[in-house]
Amino acid sequence: MKDFATSSDPAVQATLDRLARLSLPQGRLGLDTIRTLLARLGDPQKRLPPTFHVAGTNGKGSTCAYLRTMLEAGGLTVHTATKPHLVRYNERIRIAGSLISDTELAERLRTVLDAGADLAPSFFEVTTAATFLAFAEHPADACVIEVGLGGRFDATNVLEAPAACGIASLGIDHEAFLLAPEDGTPCEPLARIAFEKAGIVRPGRPLVTQSYPEGAELEIERAAMAAGAPLHMRERDWTAHIGTQIEYEDRHGRVALPLPALPGRHQADNAALAVAMLRHQDFVTVDIGAMIDGVRSARWPARLQRLAGGPLTANAPGRAVWLDGGHNADAGAAIAQHFTDPVHLIVGMLANKNPRAIADPLDRRMASLSVVPVPGSESHPAGAFGPDARAFTDVGAALRAIPDDGLPILIAGSLYLAGEVLRANVEVPD
Known part of the structure; x- marks a missing residue:
């Protein structure tokens, strides 16, 4: 029940109560339901500005925070979708820099719930559709969207042509879902996790990743090759050495970045991934000064x-x-x-x-x-x-x-x- 939250706004609470009655039908996986639901809503996911799609076990939310602040420091208007919320459900949907209002949140959720009443959609399918619907109704220069669980079957994985996809650090988590036995998938746990996360790859669109153990790297390489997606992996196509600052380097040259205000060495790794995603795509332009400002200004609650x-x-x-x-x-x-x-x-x-x-x-x-x-x-x-x-x-x-x-x-x-x-x-x- 914690995912569904409570609200002091009666209209929001009414829609949250409806969400709380939803669950994933036993044994149903795939993207057919979310695609049908979005089609009934006019396919809002096809009307989004250049989108950065980020998966991973740890660090994907922080990477999204760095992407947002770097893009905004470059003067761009950004929509952001992250999860889970900590206190208010509104935290999941940020429109042009501000949390979605109670009024709009209630309206979007109600619209989606009504449109999909006969589809038995899950909580995640409804909330993803509501997020895309809200984003499509407001102009912006870019979107940053965090994957929820896994990648291959995550409701956000209906995005057809993101500006760039990113995979943050990998680890063993959500084993009951991500390691469930399935023919044709890797047996080694971390390789299976990589297989699921790499499901967000899209033909012709850059996939930017951290470095991983060999089995996990092979799964990501296979996914990128099968999709015809350019793969940019840390220690192969870009590097980031963390000391008193971040010494970043790729084919475009070297960049010296400050350490993030967010504490922890892993936050420098997350910031470096955000930089790599921006530097390996051609849809929006963010200069070095904006990247530096974004690293310094990013905040991400409840992470040290x-x-x-x-x-x-x-x-x-x-x-x-x-x-x-x-x-x-x-x-x-x-x-x-x-x-x-x-x-x-x-x-x-x-x-x-x-x-x-x-x-x-x-x-x-x-x-x-x-x-x-x-x-x-x-x-x-x-x-x-x-x-x-x-x-x-x-x-x-x-x-x-x-x-x-x-x-x-x-x-x-x-x-x-x-x-x-x-x-x-x-x-x-x-």
């Missing part, structure tokens, strides 16, 4: 975000309290690179996730481990995290129990938990 003073952080006055929505092993490794000194970890993880994904990379640096439930979702109990984990009813109680030793505090394990934290601390994304 230091919380401000607020009602929740008042439970640990004077402390540095960090928030990250990471919930898999690769996210845990990225977080661990940021915290080199001891840290108190407050974690809440959904029951279908590996409970040690965040804790294990931080193991030698954890001053304490507190476990909280994820409100509204089935989550792991403290016992799943080992004998040293302590259970608390909520994040506020966990914060109050942390020793007054001056060490930083990290709240992590779930984007759903992150949304509750931001709501409680009155830091609603805008």
Whole structure:
């Protein structure tokens, strides 16, 4: 139920209630339903400006944030579709730089729900169609669209001719869906993940990627070759060395970029992918100055975000309290690179996730481990995290129990938990 959210606007809540009654029919995969639904709406996905389509396990949302800020720094008007939301559903749809209004959100969702009432569409098909419909009704110079789950069967994968497709870092996540047995697909897990993500490739349109282990790279190469798409892979067609700045290089030359304001080395990698996507397409022009400004100005909530003073952080006055929505092993490794000194970890993880994904990379640096439930979702109990984990009813109680030793505090394990934290601390994304 967390995906569907609540709203103080009655019209929005009415449509969210209708969305909450939708689910993916058992065993139905494919794009036929979303294509039929979009056709009834006049195929709004065919009326979008040049579009950047981004898939990946981790980092795709941040890559979208960098693309948006770089394009906007270049004076362009940009629509952006990302997921999931943290506090308000409106966060998923940004029209010309601003979150969609409650009035338009309710109207677009209602239109799509009415048009597809007999199709039994899924939540994701309805919301994707509503996003494309909203984008098509407003002029813009570019769109940035984040893939939801996988790529091959994601509802956004009806885009026919994006300006560029990108694949961020790969890792094992959503195993029940992405690793489900299927004839003709790779058996090795990461290669299968790559196969699913590379499903967004389009004939003649550039596919820009990070570098991966050999099996995953081979799957991406096969997909690009089969589609006749130019492939631009890191360490082959472009490089980015991360030090005191980002030293980027491709066939067009070298570029020196500042490190992002967003903390973590992985954010420099995400920014470099956004730069590579812009430099390997021919539909919009973004100069180096705009790329530099975009790297500096990008913000992405709940990704190693230091919380401000607020009602929740008042439970640990004077402390540095960090928030990250990471919930898999690769996210845990990225977080661990940021915290080199001891840290108190407050974690809440959904029951279908590996409970040690965040804790294990931080193991030698954890001053304490507190476990909280994820409100509204089935989550792991403290016992799943080992004998040293302590259970608390909520994040506020966990914060109050942390020793007054001056060490930083990290709240992590779930984007759903992150949304509750931001709501409680009155830091609603805008």
